[in-house]
Amino acid sequence: MAVYTDIAEEELSEFIAGYDVGELLSYKGIAEGTENTNYLLHTSQASFILTLYERRVEESDLPFFLGLMQHLAKKGVTCPLPVQRRDGSMIGRVAGRPAALITFLEGMWLRRPSPRHCRAVGEALARLHLAALDFPQSRANALAPADWRPLWEKAKPQADTVEPGLAAEVEKDLGELLENWPRDLPEGIVHADLFPDNVFFLEDEVSGLIDFYFACHDQLAYDVATCLNAWCFEKDLSYNLTKGTAFLAGYQSVRPLERAEIDALPVLARGSAMRFMLTRLHDWLVLPDGPLIKKRDPMEYIRRLRFHRQIASPSEYGLETA
Ligand SMILES: Nc1ncnc2c1ncn2[C@@H]1O[C@H](COP(=O)(O)OP(=O)(O)O)[C@@H](O)[C@H]1O
Numbered sequence: 001m002a003v004y005t006d007i008a009e010e011e012l013s014e015f016i017a018g019y020d021v022g023e024l025l026s027y028k029g030i031a032e033g034t035e036n037t038n039y040l041l042h043t044s045q046a047s048f049i050l051t052l053y054e055r056r057v058e059e060s061d062l063p064f065f066l067g068l069m070q071h072l073a074k075k076g077v078t079c080p081l082p083v084q085r086r087d088g089s090m091i092g093r094v095a096g097r098p099a100a101l102i103t104f105l106e107g108m109w110l111r112r113p114s115p116r117h118c119r120a121v122g123e124a125l126a127r128l129h130l131a132a133l134d135f136p137q138s139r140a141n142a143l144a145p146a147d148w149r150p151l152w153e154k155a156k157p158q159a160d161t162v163e164p165g166l167a168a169e170v171e172k173d174l175g176e177l178l179e180n181w182p183r184d185l186p187e188g189i190v191h192a193d194l195f196p197d198n199v200f201f202l203e204d205e206v207s208g209l210i211d212f213y214f215a216c217h218d219q220l221a222y223d224v225a226t227c228l229n230a231w232c233f234e235k236d237l238s239y240n241l242t243k244g245t246a247f248l249a250g251y252q253s254v255r256p257l258e259r260a261e262i263d264a265l266p267v268l269a270r271g272s273a274m275r276f277m278l279t280r281l282h283d284w285l286v287l288p289d290g291p292l293i294k295k296r297d298p299m300e301y302i303r304r305l306r307f308h309r310q311i312a313s314p315s316e317y318g319l320e321t322a
């Protein structure tokens with residue numbers, strides 16, 4: 001669960017008075033999520049999500065995230081729309097945190113996506129990439145390869161408590177990844193965290209994408225690699241080739257991958273697994289435990305790293321390489 005900040009009713013009513021959204025009827029903290037605090041609000045007009053930005057979100061990046069959502073929504077990518085305050089701004093402050101109100105999206109995220117869902121996510125990701133090509137703002141990836149080592153250095157001294165030998169294994173992987181990281185692939189805005197909990201479905205159709213708070217400028221195929229990791233592995237951490245094939249076919253039906261992107265897929269998938277393993281390991285070891293703090297298992301991503309390390313050809317992900 002992730003509700004890092006409590007809000008008193010009076011404080012919230014005062015905050016809501018800054019918007020033209022009617023009277024506050026009820027609100028409750030949302031247990032799901034990892035990075036920010038979210039509340040579901042019902043007002044006399046509609047339902048909204050109030051997000052209080054916590055760790056890993058810089059206030060100076062909020063115009064980028066919220067502007068991107070507006071841009072994508074205008075171009076037909078269903079995502080929440082930030083609500084404007086009476087003074088025309090989109091960013092307010094509540095309980096000492098920067099905060100925004102966004103529209104509520106119908107739908108549910110899937111605990112057990114099927115290959116059909118994976119195909120739909122591939123299509124949605126490629127549409128997002130194309131729709132964002134003319135978004136005028138930019139933001140560097142704050143969790144790019146250059147940022148991995150500092151994160152690792154904080155977790156490394158305790159890494160072997162998670163699994164004996166982990167420190168040496170990750171150290172070696174990190175060195176190899178930093179040395180072989182591709183640099184000249186097509187770039188654009190990437191979501192950078194399009195996990196199943198950030199994609200809503202209604203009756204097998206994608207009904208919306210949420211959580212753009214890692215979005216940034218990066219190599220587009222890095223996003224493809226992130227989704228392969230997030231959508232195409234089973235609970236036992238085996239790779240599901242049918243799901244991988246469906247996801248990649250869905251993506252390529254909208255935006256065909258270039259040869260260089262295909263060739264880079266194993267190293268990108270390994271790098272993306274490293275990125276998520278590192279933030280998870282850092283939080284696992286460094287964040288205090290608490291009933292409302294969600295920690296995710298770093299070993300799930302170590303196992304993915306091990307899988308990608310032994311990939312001999314991108315065709316093993318379900319791609320045609322002819
Ligand atoms: N626009 C939205 N419409 C409906 N539910 C939302 C919306 N935004 C967030 N949520 C709910 O809040 C949860 C956490 O949101 P998320 O943005 O993923 O948080 P975090 O950034 O902390 O991971 C989601 O799983 C979903 O249940």
Ligand SMILES: N[C@@H](CCOP(=O)(O)O)C(=O)O
Pocket residue numbers: 032033034035193195197198211276279280296
């Ligand atoms: N997807 C990341 C954690 C970020 O959580 P989210 O709730 O914002 O998707 C992970 O699984 O490590």
